[in-house]
Amino acid sequence: MTRSLAALDDLLAAADADAYCIEAGSDDSNQLYLSGFDAPDPFFTAYTGEQLAILVSGLEYGRATKESNADAVARLSTYNYAERAAEDGQAAALAGVYADFLADLGVESALVPERFPVGVADGLRDRGLAVDVDGDDVVETVRATKTEAELDAVRRATAANEAAMAAAEDLIAAADVADDGTLVIEEDGETTSLTSERVKEEIEVTLLRHGCALDETIVACGADAADPHDRGSGPLRAGESVIIDIFPREKASKYHSDMTRTFAKGGASDAIGEWFALTEEALEAALDAVEPGATGAEVHAAVCDVYEDADHPTLRSDPDTETGFIHSTGHGVGLDVHERPGLNPRGEELEPGHVITVEPGLYDPEVGGVRIEDIVIVTEDGYENLTADSPVELVVQ
Missing domain, CATH: 3.90.230.10 (Creatinase/methionine aminopeptidase superfamily)
Structure with a gap:
């Protein structure tokens, strides 16, 4: 019995979405399961069906490259997070960084769990991404x-x-x-x-x-x-x-x-x-x-x-x-x-x-x-x- 994300692939196809995204720490079990990475502070995970990518702080980058399930690991600093936060504030900076991270993955539309942060979702929408909610909590179904x-x-x-x-x-x-x-x-x-x-x-x-x-x-x-x-x-x-x-x-x-x-x-x-x-x-x-x-x-x-x-x-x-x-x-x-x-x-x-x-x-x-x-x-x-x-x-x- 091996782990299968087929149900998640089917959901993305049915919704015509480019990625499934989670922004949370590993105390969120869906985040821990999908990313395979144990970190206390929130980080961003995007699953496209083709690859799993995560975006983490510089503090967690080394561990994430070694321990996570991700095919690709990026750092907040790659997207100039500190400078953007100083200029625009943390919330706007994170939304901009996440949007750029998703753009690099070719993602224009995303599905997110019901408990995805509203502020992050709105920030992504303000930057042109389509964000819809997975009301069936498919990742928990996969985890079962x-x-x-x-x-x-x-x-x-x-x-x-x-x-x-x-x-x-x-x-x-x-x-x-x-x-x-x-x-x-x-x-x-x-x-x-x-x-x-x-x-x-x-x-x-x-x-x-x-x-x-x-x-x-x-x-x-x-x-x-x-x-x-x-x-x-x-x-x-x-x-x-x-x-x-x-x-x-x-x-x-x-x-x-x-x-x-x-x-x-x-x-x-x-x-x-x-x-x-x-x-x-x-x-x-x-x-x-x-x-x-x-x-x-x-x-x-x-x-x-x-x-x-x-x-x-x-x-x-x-x-x-x-x-x-x-x-x-x-x-x-x-x-x-x-x-x-x-x-x-x-x-x-x-x-x-x-x-x-x-x-x-x-x-x-x-x-x-x-x-x-x-x-x-x-x-x-x-x-x-x-x-x-x-x-x-x-x-x-």
Whole structure:
């Protein structure tokens, strides 16, 4: 499986455009993917179908010539950027430089992503270029189908994620229960409260040792766990569900993983136990529906069927519900932790090489929350579950 920009070529041909252009830093995943260049400050990329060219500062020129995907690399100084900026201001200077750069490539019309800077687009139009918007985000569609090298990067990130999840579970398992029901641990000869923050620290340290990092993670207990995106804070308590959702990024490749497990120290309420068993059933139903040609909508419907049959509300059965199954079933994972394809009522067709999460869950502030999330690769005949060896067990003794 090799990277193909055929869909981008087709888009340019259909739109009768000369180039696809992006102006952004590498924190924009489409820029990173298309250019292959990791730089924090915005730079300009133009793909014509015939070649890929990038325009960078002098600071980045050397690295860009060695590391990027570009067939041609140009510097801002080639177009007298500093002099133009001193005379006309930065915005006008950049627009003029970009216009001249595109003229050298023979580009008179360009397609740009929806988030392309308005000021830059207007500046190019003022200089005679036709600039139209790609409303379908074709580069993200291209990114959704991973090459073998990309899949290996996700596998490595997932292995790190599994190690971090195991470290978090071990920390909970090692904890004792204080008289007030909170969890405590012995560290450096002292008894301290086991908090969401302490578990997050363990997760982050483990990920760093495996070449990954993350900006934040979820360790949410009790009522906090009833909000799917509550990061969690404060002491963890015995008998309550603790949702741990880890979504790291491998430092070298920039590719993500994503995984969730739910734990309860010492035991759980009957309601949480029932929810956990039902969510396992929903997970299996969703995985059974994953295959090339199926749609994300069909996978999502499989989860809704399980929950609705058990008389739990979903957003399908009640769009205004605030309890029950209150999110989509999953999403694509790659350079972004949330990308195409979606496993939701509008979810598109799944294809070999797609990487998706499958993450059913149930939530109610009066009870807590339960979520189980695996990450899988869609294959030619089904799927490969990258988290298949990570235990799905609620009770931690």
